Amino acid sequence: MTDSFDDKWLDVLAGRDVADDTPVAREARALRAAVLAQQHVSTADMEPSPAMNREQRVRALLARARETGVLPQARRATRLWWGAAAAGMVALAITVPWLMRAPGESPPVVRTADEDVVRLRAPDPRALKQQVLVELREAGISPAGYEAFGRQGIDAELPQPVPEAVRAVLAKHRIPVPKDSILRIEIEAAAPQ
């Protein structure tokens, strides 16, 4: 076949030159009709996942914009306030679980809290994310997992009051129950022991 066949095929596939009735045009016309019909059917049940509502999504987008420098970082005063609060929570988050750790428990997971995000560190972040996702789903909610900039993340909207089954999952991983209904977790790789 020569370039002219490819050109003809492209034109008919794109909806141009539709009066042509050569074999290659018929072939392209049939393909065009089938692709369009399939797109119509396949988009009918493709609604955006309800697991991540719009506000969660926008917060993730803005956080990403800050990380990539598209948006400036949060203001200094806010950062200082949160820095002090986070430092206290970091101390608690590291010390308390360490003291309460069961003998022989491994691998270590480090927890910190920054603004409304619970940050975890684990030797295998993806595995921990999958484990938490599965357990939260089994507890009856619909969390959304994601991966961005090397971090594994989980966002979920919790029903209020937070069900016992969900509380149990959070407690198991020593994740504090969020004050509002939004649970945000980020998991980074821990440095090798």
Next chain:
Amino acid sequence: MDRLDFMQACREGGRAIERALRALDAAYFDVLFREGLRTLRDTEAARDAVQETFIKVWRRCSTFQAQSELLPWIRAILRNDMLDRMRRNNRELSLEDDAVSVEAERRIDELSSQAIAGPQAEVRTREHAECFQRCWTRFEEESPTHAAVITWITQDGLTNEEISRLLDRSPGATREFISQCRKRARIYLVEWYELVFGEV
């Protein structure tokens, strides 16, 4: 979102970009997410691609031309991002040494030369649609960039030049890519072509 607001936010930066990001998400997330999901077949990958696209939109906002429409410009950035993802995944199978290629070409040429009833009417039948879906799914799995570009040509009537920009290839390389699209479609859809053209 109004393109003049977009351009103003691009000039102002800072908080204006934050407001504009929210507006972009409200206006375009759903339509872009659907396109992402259709192409990538993965909810998380589609959401990530759309968010990455919104970030790229702001990195490139100074290149947006006032006479252009915003959504097609953003959609082109999304498609470019998705092509990169598919290339990184490197899922394309080679056509080299594929004996079925020659036989498929010969058979389809033979069938599509016959006098037939209108293929569009035929396509509407359930059997044809199911067969197409089956073949197309395999095409998407094994040759995702070619399947995606065929879809975009069909949806938006892309020209050679537009495909060249999308792929970031020379006109000659783009012609070769389009030729590959046609050949690969023949291979993966041969069963469906036989059904459509062979029943009369």
